[in-house]
Amino acid sequence: MPETGSVDRFRLNARPNDRKYMTTLDTADLAAPTTIEEFRERLSGISEGLPRRLRQCADHIAANIDRIAVSTVAELAAGADVPPSALMRFCQILGYSGFSEMQKLFRDAYAPGFPDYSTRLKNLKETGAGTPSALLGEFIEAGRLSLEALAKSADEAALAQAVVLLAAADTVHIIGLRRAFPVAAYLAYVFDKMSVPAMLHEGTGKLDHRHALRPGDAVLAITFAPYSDETIALAQHARDQGLPVVALTDRITSPLARAGDAILTVPEVDFGAFRSLSATLALAIALAVAVGSARG
Amino acid sequence: MPETGSVDRFRLNARPNDRKYMTTLDTADLAAPTTIEEFRERLSGISEGLPRRLRQCADHIAANIDRIAVSTVAELAAGADVPPSALMRFCQILGYSGFSEMQKLFRDAYAPGFPDYSTRLKNLKETGAGTPSALLGEFIEAGRLSLEALAKSADEAALAQAVVLLAAADTVHIIGLRRAFPVAAYLAYVFDKMSVPAMLHEGTGKLDHRHALRPGDAVLAITFAPYSDETIALAQHARDQGLPVVALTDRITSPLARAGDAILTVPEVDFGAFRSLSATLALAIALAVAVGSARG
């Protein structure tokens, strides 16, 4: 195999000494970095001894590492003040097949998504690995992820707003049915412990309870997909009467979000019909305790 | 200008009443959102009354707002389970000329300086003692610690044993009062979803329900310090009748532990007077799902 091009000099299989000149460092690279940490190291290790244009690439990339995921070759090249082909060469020197492969690293690393738990659990059951302990492990992990996601995404302003609304209410009406019911029940418990007048609305007997709503009260409604009509109806009813409504739900596109004056969304990992509720409860307790202490 | 296509119905200049049918909401949009905040609002405002495919787009986009910057049309469409053309239509309904224009908003705003979990947690807590955000930070951390402790301390044998006992039962009687009540309620919900005959015993009306216990049944009792006398009494009563009792409690020294055939303990971290229930619920769901699938 003859020496085909200059890039090879920097790469893994370059034979070091079958050439007459050696103007720059002989950085025989290993495989391409697969983590951002590795990438940074490679970058600082390589930049010395690179020819001018490639060094410009290295410098600009190093200074704009967090824009790689959302930039095009042309944009980055322009920023580095080199032609696109130079940037391509640079990516290849780093060990990637091209820019796209390098970019993928940064796009994937950013994606905060939950694993697909419903299929994961199904597999777990089907493969017979579904021992109770394995299941427990999955649910623990799901809870952990949910809590982390909540920490990252919590809307502090909405939370503060919700506290203000509920703290000012004469009575807090709590409604949450089906899988939101445990949350509602726990909120009722905490409010009770903190001497906040609260009423837990149950689903039984249909819409009887809406008469309990009185001027000066507020509603705290909780529902997740598939949304409970009764919960939404009560929230809407309250809103029609001019009462403040705090909505605790899963997405801003939830039908409950329309009826809410403060909207709290919780990123919870779902397994089909089940959700871990870890994040939901954490947010709920924080809300309740904050309301309790705001009332003195 | 003639009515050229369906998309116009949702858009700014659509003339509202020059058509015969109006099947969905007439959301005459303003200009396309230019900030992410606006985008969120638009999303929650528009989602109602959207046809099926477009609603799927709205939901998926809402749940993956932070992936827009680094995704392609095809990827997002696949995630929403719609064809790419549907997603394009959705972007246009929002007011953009197409996906690229919408994506630009997110690429410009893209700040991977998104604090990681521990940084963000610190920020939350540092907003000042007693603020809702600080409380939220504390409860998130308590939940996470609880889950980690559970992962380390879980008694696999006891869990397996509990599954066997409950899977063999005709009817599972669940009792948990006060702060254990949300857990009991959620267990009842999950059992119901999985078609496991289960009965949730409530505290009202005192001890009436013990007559519901029949040979072949089993009891799942939940209580934490300060322990509920009624819960312990029901568990003891069941045991006296020779029914198997699964105990979900906080310590091995809990009075409930004496009445249980399988004892599950959960190391829950308290913050202030309240406990997060994260670990308890994780264990509870795992138990319920395992029982559900053991029954087939």
Added chain:
DNA sequence: GATATTTTGGAATAATTATTCCATTTTGGA
């Protein structure tokens, strides 16, 4: 200063991705 070698820039091409268009299906109302 001559020559072998590396580096460079830009034009040509390939690949991917966004976007449009329209025939078909679905929906809602008479």
Added chain:
DNA sequence: TCCAAAATGGAATAATTATTCCAAAATATC
């Protein structure tokens, strides 16, 4: 039931973007 309008999916096309290639320029060595 039928009809008009809306919604849909997928194939065709347009636009963008990545990648290669190679002639020209620069550089190091002698």
